[in-house]
Amino acid sequence: MSSYTIEDVISGNLRAAARLMRDLDDRMPVAVERLKELYPHTGRALVVGVTGNPGSGKSTLVDALVTHYRKEDKRVGVVAVDPSSPFSGGAILGDRIRMQRHALDPNVFIRSLASRGHLGGLSRSTTDVVLVMDAMGHDLVFVETVGVGQAEVDIVDAAHLSVVVTVPGLGDEVQAIKAGILEIADVLVVNKADRQGANRTAQDLSMMLDLSTADRPRPPIVSTVAAAGKGISELAGELDNLASMGDEGQQRQRLLRRARRQLEDLLLEETGRRIKLSLGKELDQLVANIADRRLDPYSAMTAILDRFLRED
Numbered sequence: 001m002s003s004y005t006i007e008d009v010i011s012g013n014l015r016a017a018a019r020l021m022r023d024l025d026d027r028m029p030v031a032v033e034r035l036k037e038l039y040p041h042t043g044r045a046l047v048v049g050v051t052g053n054p055g056s057g058k059s060t061l062v063d064a065l066v067t068h069y070r071k072e073d074k075r076v077g078v079v080a081v082d083p084s085s086p087f088s089g090g091a092i093l094g095d096r097i098r099m100q101r102h103a104l105d106p107n108v109f110i111r112s113l114a115s116r117g118h119l120g121g122l123s124r125s126t127t128d129v130v131l132v133m134d135a136m137g138h139d140l141v142f143v144e145t146v147g148v149g150q151a152e153v154d155i156v157d158a159a160h161l162s163v164v165v166t167v168p169g170l171g172d173e174v175q176a177i178k179a180g181i182l183e184i185a186d187v188l189v190v191n192k193a194d195r196q197g198a199n200r201t202a203q204d205l206s207m208m209l210d211l212s213t214a215d216r217p218r219p220p221i222v223s224t225v226a227a228a229g230k231g232i233s234e235l236a237g238e239l240d241n242l243a244s245m246g247d248e249g250q251q252r253q254r255l256l257r258r259a260r261r262q263l264e265d266l267l268l269e270e271t272g273r274r275i276k277l278s279l280g281k282e283l284d285q286l287v288a289n290i291a292d293r294r295l296d297p298y299s300a301m302t303a304i305l306d307r308f309l310r311e312d
């Protein structure tokens with residue numbers, strides 16, 4: 001039973017939107033129908049990914065950014081993605097995301113997402129929630145993800161702009177950033193700049209950017225003390241700049257990248273689901289044969305795919 005219409009969602013009805021998000025999370029077919037109808041009403045929100053190591057201050061930073069943009073009367077959505085924790089219904093995460101002071105503001109919509117075991121699903125859930133927030137008329141949507149690995153990069157791909165948060169004095173963390181996430185950062189933040197070594201960390205990052213061969217604009221480095229609201233307007237300024245900047249070609253590239261990612265993710269998830277459904281019990285038999293070394297997983301995979309999909 002669906003007790004909400006897309007008009008409810010577009011007009012910003014919080015209950016309708018929350019209900020739709022929950023149904024989408026449960027992969028309810030009727031919710032997917034709603035999402036199809038909503039799609040033409042999306043594409044206006046600026047989606048900003050915020051990623052970085054646990055405890056680096058991402059939530060505090062997002063909270064401060066929300067305050068900043070509320071002063072400009074912007075409507076703001078926040079999605080907190082936590083790949084590591086089991087599904088908690090948001091209660092535990094709610095404590096962790098430290099945004100209680102916006103809880104009563106009807107123009108701020110905060111939603112937590114936790115994985116139920118597989119990241120592909122999480123990336124889809126994130127995209128769905130972002131779409132709903134976009135359709136509701138939010139000007140900005142922040143997507144907070146923990147960590148600095150490929151999974152976060154994938155999730156961040158749902159964003160227009162990526163903020164990577166680091167803190168002073170973590171040599172290893174800088175290495176981890178170097179390993180991949182530097183390539184996706186549009187803005188680098190050195191948070192907890194009230195701590196020792198903040199300048200040094202900024203210099204290290206700057207040097208790393210000098211060495212980087214990435215074929216993209218050099219990301220600015222902003223120092224912040226999120227807990228005290230320092231550096232937030234500078235950070236927001238960089239985001240606003242980047243959002244309006246970039247030639248049409250670059251903006252088009254981003255749009256295409258996101259659209260491609262969305263379609264490919266959906267295809268993969270749905271193909272796997274349908275093939276498993278069609279195989280039914282046969283899948284268990286194949287698995288048992290593989291475990292008993294009567295069959296190898298590569299041949300099994302090829303045999304299954306040959307049956308369902310053409311290869312040439």
Ligand SMILES: Nc1nc2c(ncn2[C@@H]2O[C@H](COP(=O)(O)OP(=O)(O)OP(=O)(O)O)[C@@H](O)[C@H]2O)c(=O)[nH]1
Pocket residue numbers: 053054055056057058059060061096098146191192193194195224225226227228
């Ligand atoms: N000294 C200092 N502490 C800060 C600053 N910003 C945040 N913190 C503190 O750092 C701790 C972690 O902050 P969070 O905002 O929860 O960090 P997070 O990155 O969202 O953490 P997870 O979501 O658990 O990965 C909290 O105790 C904050 O009060 C800062 O600029 N300076």
Ligand SMILES: [Mg+2]
Pocket residue numbers: 058059060096097144
């Ligand atoms: Mg957090």
